[in-house]
Amino acid sequence: MIKDGDNMDQSELVPVLNIGLNTGRYNFDYAMAELKALSVANNMHVVETIVQNLNQPVAGTYFGTGKVEELRDAVIDTGAEIVVANDELTPSQIRNLEKVVEVPVMDRTGLILAIFANRAQSREAKLQVELAKLQYQMPRLHTAMNQRLDQQTGTSAGGGFTNRGAGEAQVELNRRTIQRQINHVRHELKNVNKSAEVKRQQRERVHLPNVALIGYTNAGKSTIMNELIKRFGMNDDKQVMVKNMLFATLDTSVRQLQFADAKKLLLSDTVGFVSQLPTTLVEAFKSTLYEAANADLLVQVVDYSSDNKADMMATTRKTLTEIGVPDLPMITVYNKADLTDTDFPSRAGDELIVSAKDEASIDMLVDVIKEKVFTNYVTATFLVPFAKGDVVSYLNDHASVLKTDYLAEGTQVTAEVTTIDFHRFEQYLVDEVKD
Numbered sequence: 529m530i531k532d533g534d535n536m537d538q539s540e541l542v543p544v545l546n547i548g549l550n551t552g553r554y555n556f557d558y559a560m561a562e563l564k565a566l567s568v569a570n571n572m573h574v575v576e577t578i579v580q581n582l583n584q585p586v587a588g589t590y591f592g593t594g595k596v597e598e599l600r601d602a603v604i605d606t607g608a609e610i611v612v613a614n615d616e617l618t619p620s621q622i623r624n625l626e627k628v629v630e631v632p633v634m635d636r637t638g639l640i641l642a643i644f645a646n647r648a649q650s651r652e653a654k655l656q657v658e659l660a661k662l663q664y665q666m667p668r669l670h671t672a673m674n675q676r677l678d679q680q681t682g683t684s685a686g687g688g689f690t691n692r693g694a695g696e697a698q699v700e701l702n703r704r705t706i707q708r709q710i711n712h713v714r715h716e717l718k719n720v721n722k723s724a725e726v727k728r729q730q731r732e733r734v735h736l737p738n739v740a741l742i743g744y745t746n747a748g749k750s751t752i753m754n755e756l757i758k759r760f761g762m763n764d765d766k767q768v769m770v771k772n773m774l775f776a777t778l779d780t781s782v783r784q785l786q787f788a789d790a791k792k793l794l795l796s797d798t799v800g801f802v803s804q805l806p807t808t809l810v811e812a813f814k815s816t817l818y819e820a821a822n823a824d825l826l827v828q829v830v831d832y833s834s835d836n837k838a839d840m841m842a843t844t845r846k847t848l849t850e851i852g853v854p855d856l857p858m859i860t861v862y863n864k865a866d867l868t869d870t871d872f873p874s875r876a877g878d879e880l881i882v883s884a885k886d887e888a889s890i891d892m893l894v895d896v897i898k899e900k901v902f903t904n905y906v907t908a909t910f911l912v913p914f915a916k917g918d919v920v921s922y923l924n925d926h927a928s929v930l931k932t933d934y935l936a937e938g939t940q941v942t943a944e945v946t947t948i949d950f951h952r953f954e955q956y957l958v959d960e961v962k963d
């Protein structure tokens with residue numbers, strides 16, 4: 529089930545009309561339900577949906593002539609202020625439709641871009657979305673929606689350009705303005721990337737395993753992240769935002785978790801995927817999903833209660849490939865089992881059926897994650913001279929210490945350590961107990 533927003537005051541939402549072309553795609557109904565949820569995520573309220581069965585879009589107008597007239601009448605009857613199409617439209621289809629319906633026409637790509645532009649938080653995400661939006665606007669300078677998108681997201685370009693009927697000279701001027709802005713944003717991004725890169729390198733130096741929650745939007749990634757932070761996070765760790773809305777998360781958050789046996793890992797919550805992700809946004813995803821691309825383990829979260837979970841998993845796989853995430857070890861977490869009749873928690877190999885709010889489910893998930901990432905541990909005994917107190921405190925902080933004895937020669941510590949730490953402290957080794 530896709531939800532469309534929690535208790536929003538409809539009067540503050542823009543009335544829109546959704547349109548879609550049913551070309552016989554087997555998941556068409558789901559795609560339309562998702563378009564509605566995306567519209568709501570962009571502060572819109574869907575007053576009507578009109579679909580047409582056609583093998584392919586009409587080149588000039590998307591819908592056939594009769595249907596376009598029906599659409600115009602429906603816009604008048606319902607007071608819809610925008611028409612939102614389920615597919616990516618050509619610039620001329622948008623212009624021709626706008627001429628008839630006399631309200632701005634937006635396509636699925638424009639809608640996703642607008643949501644991202646409104647939600648992006650970090651400077652890097654904002655710049656990536658701005659870049660994607662400028663690239664999308666470039667060939668669509670003639671459309672009314674372009675102007676609206678611009679006003680809505682308050683781009684630095686300011687309003688003013690793109691009026692229908694604007695002269696060619698004006699359009700050319702605007703094109704050059706956009707090109708300059710694209711260059712500027714690209715330049716800014718390089719600087720931001722540098723500082724993000726420094727932070728990443730710092731994290732890498734800590735040598736902690738990196739686990740990333742990934743998957744389709746609204747699957748419950750952030751909810752699972754918060755349950756894990758609640759139980760295993762550091763004291764000052766903030767929770768991440770959970771919302772019953774598509775694209776609640778647009779930036780990656782990384783938190784450190786520590787378990788009772790002192791083992792630690794880094795957990796990242798990432799932006800959710802959606803079908804028909806605009807190609808201009810793939811770049812933006814690439815940089816925000818750096819954490820996923822460099823993870824030791826991917827935890828794919830799937831809404832088990834959705835009839836469309838197979839498609840969502842296929843889209844997730846496809847998007848991971850598109851953004852260049854390599855084939856990493858992955859477990860699959862079928863979430864929201866509480867909304868189904870299936871017993872949970874349960875596990876079959878690398879697949880779990882859980883509910884994020886259920887304690888036993890989180891325990892099972894933690895067990896599987898630990899089993900996957902803490903594989904290179906050895907139990908060893910080190911005799912550390914008293915002068916090397918920092919080594920003992922390091923072991924206390926980073927390893928599961930099983931036994932400590934104060935001997936005449938120094939502190940003797942038996943601990944479970946990573947193979948990296950094992951080699952680091954090999955000089956103090958007394959006895960390696962087992963693998």
Ligand SMILES: Nc1nc2c(ncn2[C@@H]2O[C@H](COP(=O)(O)OP(=O)(O)OP(=O)(O)O)[C@@H](O)[C@H]2O)c(=O)[nH]1
Nearest residue numbers: 746747748749750751771772775776777800864884
């Ligand atoms: N019933 C039920 N609801 C859940 C469960 N897990 C998450 N939810 C709800 O599903 C909605 C989406 O959860 P999020 O954690 O924001 O989903 P997300 O995968 O982070 O979504 P994006 O950030 O948009 O990619 C919220 O309303 C959650 O409360 C679950 O196990 N059972």
Ligand SMILES: [Mg+2]
Nearest residue numbers: 749750776777
């Ligand atoms: Mg989220």
